[in-house]
Structures are given as structure tokens and as C-alpha cells.
Amino acid sequence: MSESSQQAGMRRGTPVRKPDNFFDVLVIGGGSAGIGITASLLHRRPALRIGIVEPNDKHYYQPAWTLVGGGAYDVTKTVRAMSEVIPKGAYWLQAAATGFDPASNLVQLADGRAIGYEQLIVCPGLRLAWEQIEGLEETLGKNGVTSNYRFDLAPYTWSLVQNLKRGKALFTQPPMPIKCAGAPQKAMYLSCDHWLRKGNLDDIEVEFNVAGAVLFGVAAFVPPLMKYVKRYNINLMFNSNLVKVDGINRTAYFDIRDEKGNVERVAKPFDMLHVTPPQMAPDFIRRSPLADSAGWCEVNQETLQHPRYPNIFSLGDVCSSPNSKTAAAVRKQIVVVAENLLAAKEGRELPTRYDGYGSCPLTVEKGKVILAEFGFGGKLLPTFPLDPTVPRFLAWVLKAKFLPWFYWNGFLKGREWLARSRPQRD
Incomplete structure (x- = not known):
């Protein structure tokens, strides 16, 4: 393969072989948060050079595993090749991150490389x-x-x-x-x-x-x-x-x-x-200068910006925001990080705040779900004008049918339906 054709193959989910080791935005993690925020940023700024650090070659839709365990979903529909979900225009660095040097804007990888960045997004999930x-x-x-x-x-x-x-x-x-x-x-x-x-x-x-x-x-x-x-x-x-x-x-x-x-x-x-x-947070996060006292990646819970390193943002399960750790929370956090990161890049005030939204579709029986949606302090934040404490068949359809489809075809593609957050207070 010629060098030019190899370079062309870096995009759309092909592992990076010999990249320039610097990115406008470097994303740590290729899970829901990492893929979703990359897609949303590229929708806003297609010219951004974004790298995704992710060692695994498979991507999972984990919210459906409860349904699989209840005999209501096919487990094979919860997994796809990582190469299929990496957003077009992003670079995939198929290696594990092992450490951070935020003073030098560098991330160390397990293969020995040090990758530079202008801005960093930390979202590797948590560790079981x-x-x-x-x-x-x-x-x-x-x-x-x-x-x-x-x-x-x-x-x-x-x-x-x-x-x-x-x-x-x-x-x-x-x-x-x-x-x-x-x-x-x-x-x-x-x-x-x-x-x-x-x-x-x-x-x-x-x-x-x-x-x-x-x-x-x-x-x-x-x-x-x-x-x-x-x-x-x-x-x-x-x-x-x-x-x-x-x-x-x-x-x-x-x-x-x-x-x-x-x-x-x-x-x-x-x-x-x-x-x-x-x-818990992954060990390479817990040991890093990015961590708070509990080991999570420290953020301002409303802007999702790191309080000590303003060019670093975090979202998803690894961030210290006291919200419920769900894919629904990530969906809202993506908009906050995308808009605030670009504002920081351009020297503007951060325009968007996160209200702590999370959702837990509680499958109380096969065919009925209590759609629990809430924010910081347990405040109820229902999407629909219905009593959220009532088990409903429609919520089951949302959980078992619509959300898996939307995840693969909307969420990971940067579509932000009903994902807006409140404007930042003065």
C-alpha cells in the first residue's frame, strides 16, 4: 500500500498507523460518550482534526443487556465492530491510554507513543x-x-x-x-x-x-x-x-x-x-492529575470543564458530576461539552450548562416500564407530559424498540434530538 493510500485509510474507523501525533481535539474512549461527542463536534466543525483513543475493536449497546437477560432482546444486536461506529472524519488510535501530562498537553499510550492535543475530552467509562x-x-x-x-x-x-x-x-x-x-x-x-x-x-x-x-x-x-x-x-x-x-x-x-x-x-x-x-474509575484516571479525591475525572458539574485544566472536558461515566451514570445522561452531556469546548477554543464564555439529567427506564415487567427521568437533587425532568411514576407500555416500546434504533442511527451519528440544555446563568 502506498503512503498516500495508507493516509486515506486512516479515516472512517481504520486504526492510525503513522499519524501526526497531534490533534485539535483528542478523545479518550470509544464508548457511547466518545463516539457521540466526536460525531457532534464534527457536525459543528467538520475541519477539526479529532483523534479517538480506544483499544477495543468492538462497540456495545449496553442498555439492552438487561432486556437480553430477561429474554426480550437478541444479544447479537448489541454489538458492532468499532470500525463501523467511528465517525467519518475522525482518526482511530487503537491503543490504550496509560497516563496524562496536562502541563504539556500530552497523553501517553500503551504502545509508547505520546499524543499531543490542543483540547482533550476524557470519557473512557468506568471499570467493573x-x-x-x-x-x-x-x-x-x-x-x-x-x-x-x-x-x-x-x-x-x-x-x-x-x-x-x-x-x-x-x-x-x-x-x-x-x-x-x-x-x-x-x-x-x-x-x-x-x-x-x-x-x-x-x-x-x-x-x-x-x-x-x-x-x-x-x-x-x-x-x-x-x-x-x-x-x-x-x-x-x-x-x-x-x-x-x-x-x-x-x-x-x-x-x-x-x-x-x-x-x-x-x-x-x-x-x-x-x-x-x-x-470505579479506570486506574489510569485514578492515578492521574485529572482525578478528584474519589478518583473520578474532576469537572465543574454544570459546564463539564476541568476546574484546573481549562482545555480539558469530561463526560460519561468517568466524570465527577453527581448525575446518574446512564447513556441518557451522556446524550445531554454531549451538547454541553460540544458547545462549551468550541466556545473555549474561540475564547468565548462557556454558553451551556448541564442540569444533571439522567434517565433510567425501569423495566418492572415484560411490556411495562417506569420511565424515570431526573436531574441534580432528584428533580423530576420528564420528557413527555405524562405521570412519570406510572408503568406504561409506551415506555416499554421506547426502551425495547426505539432507543436501540436511535442509538445506532442517531446518537452515534451526532443527532441531538431533545438533547438541548439550559443556557448558562449569568
Whole structure:
């Protein structure tokens, strides 16, 4: 291949071989946030030289994995080649980022390169810390232990649900923050709905072990969720954190904290165990000068600009903004970062603010969803003029049909339907 043809092949998802190691905008991460913000920036400024640092060759639509675990979606429709989703006009640097030198505007890559930038967008997502639960990694995908938080395990969840006719099913939720805070209980509700329809629920003891003290972080949605807890006869165990799994003996161990703060380790047998793993910022973020005291990429929660490095922005699961970590939040954050980054580039005041919007379509049964939409402080931010606390079939259609289509054909293409944010206050 000639050098000219090789250079032409850098765009539209071909890994960069010998690029100029400098970009107008360098994006760390090729997930929902990274692809979405790149597409939106290129819509606004097609001439921008944008590089995306992403080591993986596959891109996943993770919100559908809960549906896969409930037998309502085909897992093969949740994955595409990374080369298919890299926006036209962007450069793909297929390597992992390992460190930052913000004083010199450089990012270090695992292959030894140092990549320069004028502006940096940090959005590598978070890390699933499976290793923090003793014995879990060696038993995932067998012995009745599963998780909808992994592409290859969501189908195993559905297999376990179909085959369980009697016994004990445990569902877990670790300490916050986690991505899609409603996903642990969505897996439980869809499982219970199947067992109810098949006439098996009376013979299955269902227990939800939550490391925190509440069922859901936005109080308005707790009463309708509690109706389903009662409908499915679910035993709620608060302040109960999974710390160890013995898959061979089908026993899970929980540290349970009482009202005085005393902790007792309790062993619980199971026939099915759905685990939501602890989650944290990636190590290369936590160790970097970009991190806050908790390890997340520090930002102003309204402008999403780094408070110490004004040419750096962050969005998605890795940023320190105290919003719900969902793809819906990313959809709103993209507009904020795109407009504020370009304003910063041009020396203008940052025009756009983020209101903390996040959405969690709570699949309480097959065919009905509570569409929870909220912002900072738990303020309800419904898109539609309907009571958001009522389970609806239309919300199910939105979750199971429209949103997956829109993700691949709109979100990742830079289309920003209903994604505007409030103007920045003076």
C-alpha cells in the first residue's frame, strides 16, 4: 500500500498507523460518550482534526443487556465492530491510554507513543471491579452465577431464569456509584415477571441485597417500585453488601451493617445469583492529575470543564458530576461539552450548562416500564407530559424498540434530538 493510500485509510474507523501525533481535539474512549461527542463536534466543525483513543475493536449497546437477560432482546444486536461506529472524519488510535501530562498537553499510550492535543475530552467509562468480590471471577458464567453487566453473561442470565423452577434467587447491588443504578433491580423484576407468568414464583424465594439504605435514589419512584416488590414477594435486604462467592457450594457471603454500624458476615445459599459488580474509575484516571479525591475525572458539574485544566472536558461515566451514570445522561452531556469546548477554543464564555439529567427506564415487567427521568437533587425532568411514576407500555416500546434504533442511527451519528440544555446563568 502506498503512503498516500495508507493516509486515506486512516479515516472512517481504520486504526492510525503513522499519524501526526497531534490533534485539535483528542478523545479518550470509544464508548457511547466518545463516539457521540466526536460525531457532534464534527457536525459543528467538520475541519477539526479529532483523534479517538480506544483499544477495543468492538462497540456495545449496553442498555439492552438487561432486556437480553430477561429474554426480550437478541444479544447479537448489541454489538458492532468499532470500525463501523467511528465517525467519518475522525482518526482511530487503537491503543490504550496509560497516563496524562496536562502541563504539556500530552497523553501517553500503551504502545509508547505520546499524543499531543490542543483540547482533550476524557470519557473512557468506568471499570467493573469484579475482583473486589472474593471468588467471583472464577465462577462467573457457571454454578448459577451471572451478571447482565457483561455481554457474554446476559444470555446466561436468561438461561438461568428459564430453568429455575424452585429455590432461591439472589440479586445484588454494590455501593454507589454504579452505571445505570436501576439495572440491578430491573434484572430482578424481569426474572420475577417470567416466573410469575410460568406459575413458578410461589416456589422461588427472591431476595434483593442492596449495599445502600434505599431502593432507588429518587424518592418519587420508590412507591411504584414497592408495588412490584410486593407483587413479586421480594425480600428486601438493605445495607447488605456481597463480598464473597463460593460458586461450587452455591453460597454467597454478605457483610450486613445494622443501625449501630456493626457489621456481620452472613452466608446465604442460592440457586441463582445475579451480581452487580463494584465499579470505579479506570486506574489510569485514578492515578492521574485529572482525578478528584474519589478518583473520578474532576469537572465543574454544570459546564463539564476541568476546574484546573481549562482545555480539558469530561463526560460519561468517568466524570465527577453527581448525575446518574446512564447513556441518557451522556446524550445531554454531549451538547454541553460540544458547545462549551468550541466556545473555549474561540475564547468565548462557556454558553451551556448541564442540569444533571439522567434517565433510567425501569423495566418492572415484560411490556411495562417506569420511565424515570431526573436531574441534580432528584428533580423530576420528564420528557413527555405524562405521570412519570406510572408503568406504561409506551415506555416499554421506547426502551425495547426505539432507543436501540436511535442509538445506532442517531446518537452515534451526532443527532441531538431533545438533547438541548439550559443556557448558562449569568
